[in-house]
Amino acid sequence: xxxxxxxxxxxxxxxxxxxxxxxxxxxxxxxxxxxxxxxxxxxxxxxxxxxxxxxxxxxxxxxxxxxxxxxxxxxxxxxxxxxxxxxxxxxxxxxxxxxxxxxxxxxxxxxxxxxxxxxxxxxxxxxxxxxxxxxxxxxxxxxxxxxxxxxxxxxxxxxxxxxxxxxxxxxxxxxxxxxxxxxxxxxxxxxxxxxxxxxxxxxxxxxxxxxxxxxxxxxxxxxxxxxxxxxxxxxxxxxxxxxxxxxxxxxxxxxxxxxxxxxxxxxxxxxxxxxxxxxxxxxxxxxxxxxxxxxxxxxxxxxxxxxxxxxxxxxxxxxxxxxxxxxxxxxxxxxxxxxxxxxxxxxxxxxxxxxxxxxxxxxxxxxxxxxxxxxxxxxxxxxxxxxxxxxxxxxxxxxxxxxxxxxxxxxxxxxxxxxxxxxxxxxxxxxxxxxxxxxxxxxxxxxxxxxxxxxxxxxxxxxxxxxxxxxxxxxxxxxxxxxxxxxxxxxxxxxxxxxxxxxxxxxxxxxxxxxxxxxxxxxxxxxxxxxxxxxxxxxxxxxxxxxxxxxx
Numbered sequence: 171x172x173x174x175x176x177x178x179x180x181x182x183x184x185x186x187x188x189x190x191x192x193x194x195x196x197x198x199x200x201x202x203x204x205x206x207x208x209x210x211x212x213x214x215x216x217x218x219x220x221x222x223x224x225x226x227x228x229x230x231x232x233x234x235x236x237x238x239x240x241x242x243x244x245x246x247x248x249x250x251x252x253x254x255x256x257x258x259x260x261x262x263x264x265x266x267x268x269x270x271x272x273x274x275x276x277x278x279x280x281x282x283x284x285x286x287x288x289x290x291x292x293x294x295x296x297x298x299x300x301x302x303x304x305x306x307x308x309x310x311x312x313x314x315x316x317x318x319x320x321x322x323x324x325x326x327x328x329x330x331x332x333x334x335x336x337x338x339x340x341x342x343x344x345x346x347x348x349x350x351x352x353x354x355x356x357x358x359x360x361x362x363x364x365x366x367x368x369x370x371x372x373x374x375x376x377x378x379x380x381x382x383x384x385x386x387x388x389x390x391x392x393x394x395x396x397x398x399x400x401x402x403x404x405x406x407x408x409x410x411x412x413x414x415x416x417x418x419x420x421x422x423x424x425x426x427x428x429x430x431x432x433x434x435x436x437x438x439x440x441x442x443x444x445x446x447x448x449x450x451x452x453x454x455x456x457x458x459x460x461x462x463x464x465x466x467x468x469x470x471x472x473x474x475x476x477x478x479x480x481x482x483x484x485x486x487x488x489x490x491x492x493x494x495x496x497x498x499x500x501x502x503x504x505x506x507x508x509x510x511x512x513x514x515x516x517x518x519x520x521x522x523x524x525x526x527x528x529x530x531x532x533x534x535x536x537x538x539x540x541x542x543x544x545x546x547x548x549x550x551x552x553x554x555x556x557x558x559x560x561x562x563x564x565x566x567x568x569x570x571x572x573x574x575x576x577x578x579x580x581x582x583x584x585x586x587x588x589x590x591x592x593x594x595x596x597x598x599x600x601x602x603x604x605x606x607x608x609x610x611x612x613x614x615x616x617x618x619x620x621x622x623x624x625x626x627x628x629x630x631x632x633x634x635x636x637x638x639x640x641x642x643x644x645x646x647x648x649x650x651x652x653x654x655x656x657x658x659x660x661x662x663x664x665x666x667x668x669x670x671x672x673x674x675x676x677x678x679x680x681x682x683x684x685x686x687x688x689x690x691x692x693x694x695x696x697x698x699x700x701x702x703x704x705x706x707x708x709x710x711x712x713x714x715x716x717x718x719x720x721x722x
Contacts, residue, residue, distance in 0.1 A: 180480060180483065180484055180487070183480060183483070184476060184477070184480040187472075187476045188473055188476055188477075191469050191472045191473050191476070192469070192473075194469065195465060195466070195468075195469035198465045198469075199460070199462055199465060202460035202461075202462065202465070203460055205460070206457060206459070206460050209457070210434065210435075210452065210456075210457040211434075211435060213457075214434060214435035214450050214452065215435060215437070217398075217405065217409070217450060218435060218436075218437035218448045218449075218450060219437065220398075220399050220402075221397055221398060221399060221409060221448055222437060222439050222440055222443075222448055223399075223440075224396055224397065224398075224399040225393055225396075225397070225439060225440075225443055226313050226314070226439070226440050226441070226442075226443065227313070228392075228393055228396055229313075229314075229361070229393070229442065229443075230313040230314070230339065230343060232389075233313075233339050233359065233360070233361070233370070234339075234355075236254065236257070236359070236370050236372075236382070237339075237355035237357075237359050237372070238355070239253045239254050239257070240252075240253035240254065241355055241357075245374075247265040247273075247374050247376070247378035247379075247380050248265055248273065248275055250372065250374070250380045251263040251264065251265050251275035251276065251380050251381075251382065252275055252276065254370070254380065254382040255275060255276030255382065257382075258388070259384050259385050259388055259389050260276070260382045260383065260384060260385070261277070261278055261383055261384070261385045262274075262276065262277045262278070262289065262382070262383040263275045263276045263277075263380070263381065263382045263383070264289045264293065264381050265378055265379065265380055265381070266293045266296065266297050266378065266379040266380075266381065267378060268376070268377040268378065270293070270294065270297040270298075272289055272290055272293045274289060289381070289383075292334075292362060292369055292381065292383075293379075293381065295334070295336075295362075296336065296362055296369075296371055296379060296381065297379065299317060299318075299336055300317065300336075300358075300371070300373060300379060301377075311340075311342065311343065312340060312343065312440065312441065313339060313340060313343040313440075313441075314337040314338065314339055314340065314360060314361070314440075314441045314442050315337065315338055315340055315441065316335065316336065316337055316441060316444075317336040317337060317338050317360065318336075333364060333445065334362060334363065334364045335362075335363055335364070335441075335442065335444060335445070336360065336361070336362045336363075336371075337360045337361050337362075337363070337441050337442040338358055338359070338360035339358075339359055339360050357372060357373055357374060357375065358372070358373045359371060359372040359373070360442075361442045362381075363442050363443075363445075364445070365413055365419075365445055365446075366386050367383065367384075367386055368383070368384040368386055368389060369381055369382070369383045369384070370382040370383075370384065390419070390420075394411065394419075394420040394422070397409055397411065397420065397422045398422060398423070404422065404423050404424050405422075405423040405424065405450070405456075406423065406424050406426045406429070406452070406453035406455055406456050407423050407424075407425070407426070407428070407429040407450055407451050407452040407453040407456060408421055408422075408423045408425055408429045408430075408433075408450065408451040409421070409422045409423045409448070409449075409450055410433060410448070410449040410450070410451070411439075411446055411447075411448055412446070412447055412449060413445060413446060413447070414438075414445060414446075414447055419446065424453075425453075426453035426454070426455060427453060427454050427455075428451075428452065428453045428454030428455070428456075429451045429452065429453045429454075430451070431451055432451065433449035433450055433451045434450060434451060434452055435449065435450050436448070436449045437449075494668075504555075505552045505555040505556050508548070508552055509552055509556075512545065512548060512549055512552065515541075515545055516542075516545050516549070519538060519541050519542055519545060520542075522538060523535070523538045523542070526538070539588075543588075543589055546585070547623075550616070550619055550620075550623065553616065554616075554620070554685055554686050554689050555685065557616075557689045557692075557693075558668065558685045558688065558689055567696065568609075568610035568613045568693060568696045568697060569610050570608040570609050570610055570697065570720065571608060571609075571610070571611070572606055572607075572608055573606070573607060573608070573609050573611050573614075574603075574605065574606055575603035575604060575607055575609070575614075575639055575646055575648070575717075576601035576602075576603045576639055578609075578611045578614050578615060579601060579603070579614070579618060579637060579639050579648060580599070580601060581615065582614070582615040582618035582619055582622070583597065583599055583618070583622070583637050585615075585619070586619070586622040586623075586626070589626065590622070590625070590626060590635065593626070593630060594630075594633045595625075595626075595630075595633050595634065595635055596633060596634050596635075597635055597636075597637070598634070598635070598636040598637070599636075599637050599638075600636070600637070600638045600639070601638075601639050602638070602639055602640045602641070603639035603640065603641055603646050603648075604641040604646050604719055607646060607717070607719045607720065608720040609697055609717055610693075610696075610697070613693040613696070613697070614648075614693075614717075616689070616690070616693065617648075617690040617693055617694065617701070617715060618637070618648065618650070618715075620686035620687060620689065620690045621650045621690065621713050621715075622635070622637075622650070623686060624686065624687070624711075625650070625652045625654070628654050628655070628711075629652035629653065629654025629655070629710060629711065630654070631653075631654055631655065632652050632653030632654045632710055633653070634652060634653045635650070635651070635652045636649070636650070636651050636652075637649070637650050641719065644718060644719050645699070645716050645717060645718050645719060646716075646717050646718075646719055647714055647715065647716050647717075648714075648715040648717070649712065649713070649714050649715075650712070650713045650715075651704075651707060651710060651711065651712035651713070652710045652711055652712075653709055653710040654710045654711060655710070656707075656708070656709070656710050656711050657703055657711050659705065662703045662705065665687050665703065666687050666688055666691045666701075667688065668684065668685050668688045687701075690715075694715055694716075694717070697717050697718070698717075698718045699715065699716045699717040699718055700715075700716045701713065701714070701715050701716075702714050702716075
């Protein structure tokens with residue numbers, strides 16, 4: 171049983187720190203990964219914001235440029251449309267009268283491939299949308315604001331690839347780092363856009379609408395070519411501009427190893443590019459994996475240290491157990507060998523005592539009493555050793571029978587009274603135990619004999635011993651106290667350990683095996699009781715034997 175407890179304790183001592191070290195290592199590795207990922211996300215978010223701002227800023231500059239085409243007050247809509255048609259990116263212009271009448275002004279090239287981009291269709295929608303919207307130059311910091319129908323002022327479904335959206339430029343936005351050559355236009359203008367088409371619109375003072383459809387190829391190329399933003403080197407990874415459905419429109423960057431994996435960060439573009447998404451796939455060199463060697467080295471060293479300590483503890487414990495078993499085995503064999511001649515010595519001593527009892531030889535009688543006392547002491551030591559050996563084999567047991575506690579205690583004290591009084595001890599006996607109870611009388615006598623033996627060996631300086639019995643509730647107590655040097659508070663638990671001896675100044679010149687109190691506590695436990703050292707007693711040592719009072 172002790173071996174199993176030791177092995178279980180050893181396993182706990184090894185498994186617990188290993189589990190904690192493993193948890194700590196995992197936590198540190200995850201924390202390092204989270205920190206690296208957070209730093210990467212912050213950097214990528216900043217890049218995507220810069221790219222998004224660049225796209226919108228360029229479109230706003232282009233809008234301001236178109237606003238300056240034919241912006242003289244009083245110019246008819248057809249004249250403005252004609253001026254806009256001279257731009258190399260414009261492929262079609264038309265006007266829309268306040269009544270919704272479409273009047274084509276310029277058309278070049280074949281642009282029939284853009285399904286849904288016909289002038290009549292777009293004009294009808296724009297006329298209805300701009301006609302019922304209250305367009306004003308509200309102070310906004312964004313370059314464009316959406317123009318929506320009053321009846322459906324809700325977020326559009328951007329998941330549809332070909333959805334058309336309408337935006338109006340704001341009045342307070344200024345492109346960074348540039349001073350406008352002219353004041354902002356005083357008329358509303360903006361864009362009617364989808365994934366692949368851009369229609370510039372302007373509303374005149376006469377509520378006419380001028381529309382100019384762009385050639386999306388060169389216009390988008392001009393926008394894409396400025397990704398990454400001017401003044402910055404191409405990124406090592408891939409900067410991707412794509413639709414909400416994941417169709418890539420443009421990719422920039424150097425595409426170094428590692429960038430072919432999926433994007434690590436996304437950002438929806440600002441108006442009027444709401445149907446586009448910016449994404450970035452970093453290269454492996456940009457954000458290297460966390461340097462985990464110090465963490466692995468520390469955790470690994472801790473695990474090795476725990477295993478080394480555990481192995482050392484296991485080896486030393488095994489050696490101690492082996493030595494203890496050898497010691498127990500040796501004293502057990504010696505005890506058995508001594509038992510037979512000791513029995514003969516006791517027998518012949520008693521026979522000699524009877525023979526010289528009537529002779530009046532007092533010297534011979536005194537010598538025989540010494541022989542009897544020492545023989546009894548030797549017998550007690552041998553009995554302790556044999557009991558300890560049985561305990562180690564899990565065979566120590568008690569046989570409770572009806573007893574009168576005070577008679578048992580009185581008999582045990584009587585065996586020691588003469589010896590103690592001869593050494594100058596004053597023996598105080600107070601018997602107030604229960605009238606009857608069940609216990610093993612031999613075991614109780616052995617416990618008391620061990621306690622009084624310790625008084626004889628260690629408390630000779632006090633010359634006083636008290637043995638008291640009492641009953642309290644359902645238990646009885648036997649109290650043995652002396653006025654010797656006492657037991658230090660830090661050693662009170664150790665005195666019950668086998669083969670433990672207190673400091674040398676207390677046991678100097680004292681013989682004994684060091685297992686008497688171990689056996690005594692084991693016998694008390696087998697009764698369902700306890701044997702403790704009173705921690706409050708300061709004037710010497712005080713042992714309290716508590717026994718349950720079982721009904722007869």
